[in-house]
Amino acid sequence: MYASIGIDLGTDRTRIFSGESVVLDLPSVVAVMAHSGEAVAFGEDAEKMIGKTSEYVNVVSPISRGVIANYDEADIMLKNYLGRVCGNRMIKPRVLVSMPGGLTAVQMRSVINAVTDAGGRNVCLVEAPVALAVGLDIDFTKPYGTVIVDIGAGTTDIAVLSMGGIAQCLSAKCAGCDFDEAIIKYVRHEHNITIGPRTARQIKERIGCVIPRPVEIAMKAKGVHIFSGRPQTFEITANEVCEAVSDVTENIISSIRQVLERTPPELVSDIAKDGVILTGGGALMHGMIDKLKEALSTSVRLIDDPFRTVAKGTGMAMKNFSLLKKENDYRFRALRDLVIE
Ligand SMILES: Nc1ncnc2c1ncn2[C@@H]1O[C@H](COP(=O)(O)OP(=O)(O)OP(=O)(O)O)[C@@H](O)[C@H]1O
Ligand SMILES: [Mg+2]
Known part of the structure; x- marks a missing residue:
């Protein structure tokens, strides 16, 4: 369905923008079996389990303070969410992901890796405030x-x-x-x-x-x-x-x-x-x-929509990537590019 998408990977919720709108807006939560790591619930269903599960199920919020804190669960969650948006398409989507400013190289790599593992073709990161400015149509050049x-x-x-x-x-x-x-x-x-x-x-x-x-x-x-x-x-x-x-x-x-x-x-x-x-x-x-x-x-x-404008901005920047390219070295990376860093 969608050849390129924007993701706001938030501590509380993951939002995916594609085409003209936010097509997914779910809690960044996954419930997994403690012994096997197999997922049993995502999003709202997993969130309802917080504080109510047995010792056999762990409810995990893989994004903490805006960065990936639990890689395996982030990967499982992203695979599920990208799957819902993209279906079983042959062409994997290009993905622009918004993140807090000032991340370390390791934190950035972990996001690029997780999104690529989850089915992104190439991935580019953008600082959330920049994505927000694009979403608000502010000329910040x-x-x-x-x-x-x-x-x-x-x-x-x-x-x-x-x-x-x-x-x-x-x-x-x-x-x-x-x-x-x-x-x-x-x-x-x-x-x-x-x-x-x-x-x-x-x-x-x-x-x-x-x-x-x-x-x-x-x-x-x-x-x-x-x-x-x-x-x-x-x-x-x-x-x-x-x-x-x-x-x-x-x-x-x-x-x-x-x-x-x-x-x-x-x-x-x-x-x-x-x-x-x-x-x-x-x-x-x-x-x-x-x-x-x-x-x-x-x-x-x-602003009018304080929850979804960052996600909207990532989607808009995908359509008009020159908005980001003008002054900065924003570029899409495939997994193979990461080895050199
Ligand atoms: N009416 C409200 N009053 C106070 N806080 C609220 C209200 N509605 C939502 N929140 C809080 O806003 C937060 C979620 O905001 P938001 O969706 O912007 O976070 P996020 O993008 O997932 O997180 P982050 O950007 O930090 O990674 C939650 O802590 C929630 O409790
Ligand atoms: Mg946010």
Whole structure:
């Protein structure tokens, strides 16, 4: 079906763009048999098994902090996902994969290897902020600074783009899953209750905020009391969540400041004019836009589709590869090219 595709290999979800749209959007999760490594479920089905399997089944999220953490499971997952999109076609697709900026050569090789093993003909990597700019139709080939902040699940990718490439970037290890972790710690400490990552995530997405809400809201959730070991329902307020996640929020802000401090003053003045482009699921945390506006003293624009625009950008860049080629050495590599590196 598709001769070329774009993949956003995210910590939380894998998204594949081809033709005119995102044709696959599934959790980056696979469940495998512990003894044989054979896959038993993928995506949503595997995600539902988290924390509920027997010792015979392992549920694995092979992408961690935006990079491949479990090669075998990443390979199995990618084979399945590429198979769903491409079917049993004779011609293998060319694949453009978006990754956080500043990866090591080993991390890049591991992605290229995994995607090639999974059925990609040749593979090219592109930094996620560059793919996002393509997806938003931003002309970043000019000597003009554009700053992108992508608060995903595993990383907050901050990049200043200019002249067709990345002038400064940082893939900070503080993002959505750290909000979840902070909520788990808070509930254990303040309520003496243990909750799982799924519950923490539900709390965050339903009532989470990074600035206090004008009207207090609360929700009920279930956990296990740490002393009695019994299941217990408890109530948590939005302002409690705000307090719980405040360190993570501050870390995100200081990472953005760090990148801006390293950016040449001429580009910073462009940024002051245009503000920050904000994306990623973590950007949906209530109050994030206002919090960043205040902390950075600049305007902040949340894009229309913070989940899928990176994937869309990889697909668009595939169609018009010269967009990437203009200033940089983006090139497709077959597996045989890797031996020399
Ligand atoms: N309404 C919401 N409020 C707060 N966080 C949210 C909301 N909706 C989704 N999220 C969080 O966004 C994160 C997923 O975002 P996204 O899809 O951008 O991540 P990803 O691209 O898979 O990860 P990464 O780019 O870090 O590899 C999850 O942590 C999820 O809990
Ligand atoms: Mg992402």
